[in-house]
Amino acid sequence: MPNLTLEDVAKKAGVSRSTVSRVVNGFDSISEDVRNRVLKVIEETGYHPNAAARALASHRSKIIGLILPHSVSMLFTDPYYPHLLKGISQSCNQNQYTLAFFLFSSEEDEKVNFTSITSMGLLDGVLVQSDHFGKQRIVNHLLEAKMPHVVIGRPRQPEKVSFVDVDNVNGANNAVTHLVHLGYQRISTITGPLQSTVGIDRRDGYLNALKKHALGVDPELIEEGYFTEQSGYNAMQKLFSKNPDAVFAASDMMAFGAIRAIREHGLSIPEDIAVIGFDDIPLTPLSNLGLTTIHQPVNELGEQAVRLLLSIIENGTETPQNIVLKTRLIIRSTCGSDNLIDPQ
Amino acid sequence: MPNLTLEDVAKKAGVSRSTVSRVVNGFDSISEDVRNRVLKVIEETGYHPNAAARALASHRSKIIGLILPHSVSMLFTDPYYPHLLKGISQSCNQNQYTLAFFLFSSEEDEKVNFTSITSMGLLDGVLVQSDHFGKQRIVNHLLEAKMPHVVIGRPRQPEKVSFVDVDNVNGANNAVTHLVHLGYQRISTITGPLQSTVGIDRRDGYLNALKKHALGVDPELIEEGYFTEQSGYNAMQKLFSKNPDAVFAASDMMAFGAIRAIREHGLSIPEDIAVIGFDDIPLTPLSNLGLTTIHQPVNELGEQAVRLLLSIIENGTETPQNIVLKTRLIIRSTCGSDNLIDPQ
DNA sequence: CTGAAAGCGCTTACAG
DNA sequence: CTGAAAGCGCTTACAG
Numbered sequence: 001m002p003n004l005t006l007e008d009v010a011k012k013a014g015v016s017r018s019t020v021s022r023v024v025n026g027f028d029s030i031s032e033d034v035r036n037r038v039l040k041v042i043e044e045t046g047y048h049p050n051a052a053a054r055a056l057a058s059h060r061s062k063i064i065g066l067i068l069p070h071s072v073s074m075l076f077t078d079p080y081y082p083h084l085l086k087g088i089s090q091s092c093n094q095n096q097y098t099l100a101f102f103l104f105s106s107e108e109d110e111k112v113n114f115t116s117i118t119s120m121g122l123l124d125g126v127l128v129q130s131d132h133f134g135k136q137r138i139v140n141h142l143l144e145a146k147m148p149h150v151v152i153g154r155p156r157q158p159e160k161v162s163f164v165d166v167d168n169v170n171g172a173n174n175a176v177t178h179l180v181h182l183g184y185q186r187i188s189t190i191t192g193p194l195q196s197t198v199g200i201d202r203r204d205g206y207l208n209a210l211k212k213h214a215l216g217v218d219p220e221l222i223e224e225g226y227f228t229e230q231s232g233y234n235a236m237q238k239l240f241s242k243n244p245d246a247v248f249a250a251s252d253m254m255a256f257g258a259i260r261a262i263r264e265h266g267l268s269i270p271e272d273i274a275v276i277g278f279d280d281i282p283l284t285p286l287s288n289l290g291l292t293t294i295h296q297p298v299n300e301l302g303e304q305a306v307r308l309l310l311s312i313i314e315n316g317t318e319t320p321q322n323i324v325l326k327t328r329l330i331i332r333s334t335c336g337s338d339n340l341i342d343p344q
Numbered sequence: 345m346p347n348l349t350l351e352d353v354a355k356k357a358g359v360s361r362s363t364v365s366r367v368v369n370g371f372d373s374i375s376e377d378v379r380n381r382v383l384k385v386i387e388e389t390g391y392h393p394n395a396a397a398r399a400l401a402s403h404r405s406k407i408i409g410l411i412l413p414h415s416v417s418m419l420f421t422d423p424y425y426p427h428l429l430k431g432i433s434q435s436c437n438q439n440q441y442t443l444a445f446f447l448f449s450s451e452e453d454e455k456v457n458f459t460s461i462t463s464m465g466l467l468d469g470v471l472v473q474s475d476h477f478g479k480q481r482i483v484n485h486l487l488e489a490k491m492p493h494v495v496i497g498r499p500r501q502p503e504k505v506s507f508v509d510v511d512n513v514n515g516a517n518n519a520v521t522h523l524v525h526l527g528y529q530r531i532s533t534i535t536g537p538l539q540s541t542v543g544i545d546r547r548d549g550y551l552n553a554l555k556k557h558a559l560g561v562d563p564e565l566i567e568e569g570y571f572t573e574q575s576g577y578n579a580m581q582k583l584f585s586k587n588p589d590a591v592f593a594a595s596d597m598m599a600f601g602a603i604r605a606i607r608e609h610g611l612s613i614p615e616d617i618a619v620i621g622f623d624d625i626p627l628t629p630l631s632n633l634g635l636t637t638i639h640q641p642v643n644e645l646g647e648q649a650v651r652l653l654l655s656i657i658e659n660g661t662e663t664p665q666n667i668v669l670k671t672r673l674i675i676r677s678t679c680g681s682d683n684l685i686d687p688q
Numbered sequence: 689c690t691g692a693a694a695g696c697g698c699t700t701a702c703a704g
Numbered sequence: 705c706t707g708a709a710a711g712c713g714c715t716t717a718c719a720g
Contacts, residue, residue, distance in 0.1 A: 003463075003465065046463070048459070048460060048463035048464060048465075049464075050400070050464070050465045051399075051464040051465055051466040052396050052397075052399035052400040052405060052465065052466065053396075053400050055395075055396035055399075056394070056396040056397050056400050061396060063444070066445075073430075076426055076429075076430055077423055077426040077427060077430070077625070079421055081426060082420055082421040082425060082426050083421055085420075085445070085447070086417075086420055086421070086447060086449075089445060089446070089447040089449075090447070090449050090453075093446075093447075093448070093449070093453055093456075093457050098444050098446075098466065099444065099445050099446075100407070100442050100443065100444055100445070101410075101429070101433060101443045101444070101445040102433070102437075102442075102443075103429070103430060103433040103434070103437075104437070105430075105433075105434050105437070109434075109437055112437075113437050115392070116392060119347075119390070119392035120392060120393075120394070120395040121347065121392075121394045121395055121396065122395035122396065122442065281421070
């Protein structure tokens with residue numbers, strides 16, 4: 001079947017091209033009679049409007065981009081990202097938008113390819129994962145280019161841009177409070193990269209919880225990690241000499257690394273050291289190890305990000321909006337508290 | 345900066361629109377002098393051609409799609425997919441193509457959204473993950489629509505389409521041969537879904553190895569899994585009564601599930617039961633558990649898939665081509681053979 | 689080597 | 705409620 005055009009459909013239906021266009025786009029100023037005639041021809045011929053022509057004429061491509069800065073490219077295989085992508089993709093499908101995926105593998109790659117993203121005029125808007133290196137280059141560029149965008153994760157300058165995030169400070173606070181309630185005294189933490197807002201926020205939640213319970217903060221109990229399993233392992237190695245009785249890892253992957261280190265060190269969990277993570281990505285082996293953790297609704301985060309972006313694209317920006325989703329404590333066995341009531 | 349058009353650039357450079365177009369597209373029939381003048385204006389103004397207009401006029405969008413059928417959507421968070429996506433994305437960046445990502449979450453979703461993929465005229469070609477349900481609906485549709493495509497994983501009818509794959513039969517064969525060389529006698533397997541070609545191929549590799557070594561095949565030692573951790577766990581539960589002394593799991597995730605089952609059962613690895621997997625995705629916790637496994641070059645698979653697709657798009661189809669990548673045995677500790685020489 | 693012109697397939701004021 | 709016409713920003717024969 002050769003590709004049909006509006007013109008072809010118009011001819012067969014005995015109306016003008018404009019009328020067919022209006023029917024296709026659901027305008028309501030069409031008589032029932034004509035609409036049905038056109039619809040029937042479309043049905044019979046299997047006509048589909050050409051995306052490029054539509055984009056050119058209407059200045060809307062119905063394509064949005066997802067940008068993962070190079071600073072997160074090494075982490076892309078962390079279950080967080082596939083789940084996020086799943087939520088985003090689902091939401092795009094539902095809204096008849098196409099998703100363009102950009103994962104930059106290096107700073108070079110990012111520089112070379114990013115400019116074209118905004119200047120090709122191909123995208124109606126973009127979702128950007130918040131940069132782990134604390135740079136705002138991409139976001140600033142988007143602001144300048146007036147490209148509608150939503151940041152995933154708290155941006156550096158939250159006043160200026162729309163974003164979606166989970167409540168990391170509260171989540172971390174709840175994790176540590178859980179440990180406090182169980183009687184742990186020397187609670188250590190393996191943070192995320194402290195250049196990233198997510199790293200900072202989860203550390204702040206840790207600090208808040210300790211302060212609230214009048215448990216002094218020992219800087220020696222804080223080690224920085226990079227969200228990878230290996231960095232969790234390394235950080236835990238350093239913590240042993242500080243004699244922690246519990247550790248809050250800012251991601252499940254790092255918790256997993258910590259667990260590996262603890263076992264290799266000949267200690268047991270939770271008897272010698274309790275472990276609590278952050279993520280609770282479903283279907284991960286981690287959950288099967290009985291890791292007590294903080295659940296974050298990643299799928300929903302992706303969905304909300306799309307929803308917010310589309311509303312900005314369709315209704316204009318106005319003032320930046322943001323959505324912060326709640327987290328939830330999931331008690332399993334690595335803190336030794338299977339029967340405890342959720343203290344939230 | 346208001347979006348510039350070819351016309352604007354042409355005016356500033358004192359040439360015609362056609363000439364600017366030729367310079368932008370790297371035609372060689374342009375005098376040095378004129379070319380430089382135009383290039384300078386482009387440089388100064390930061391002109392970028394409009395993607396939609398280009399696509400409309402040239403019938404090339406420079407966008408390719410990646411389609412994940414709904415049958416793999418539950419598995420999308422298996423590390424295999426993010427790694428594949430990473431390879432694909434990298435390759436697209438290098439070749440100045442944009443990647444459109446389609447993950448269908450249900451059969452319904454697939455039906456509703458798939459037709460538009462081929463008829464929007466937005467994509468120059470697509471990469472399709474081979475369907476785990478054994479249907480060829482998508483591939484057949486692509487064939488009919490004459491949309492250039494490359495299947496990832498062996499398709500049902502390999503004669504008709506271009507595809508990239510890893511040598512699953514050999515990989516599985518090597519895994520099982522490794523177990524045979526170590527003296528295991530009752531080697532069981534947890535297969536992938538036997539409706540999928542990858543499930544079939546890895547099982548066939550298992551069968552081949554047993555036959556080659558004159559170790560009769562006991563159907564009771566074969567359990568079907570679905571690539572998930574939980575399915576590996578369940579399959580292992582069923583195998584205990586058959587007294588296997590080793591198990592070849594057709595994916596690392598399933599191997600991980602098997603390991604969990606074995607430990608819960610109070611048995612040890614590899615003393616009571618040896619375990620070997622398939623995947624060896626880097627940075628996965630699995631590798632840190634010392635899982636002996638078959639390495640498959642997923643990143644490269646993605647890169648090759650893109651390369652092949654682009655060559656089909658640019659040079660026409662001719663006869664279907666295919667690329668099959670080698671796998672590699674990675675010896676760690678779950679088969680009790682740290683010192684053994686790779687028998688390949 | 690370069691330009692004028694047609695055309696890609698739509699949308700959208702403008703009329704009526 | 706519907707049509708004729710201009711325009712979106714490119715590419716690409718066709719001439720010269």
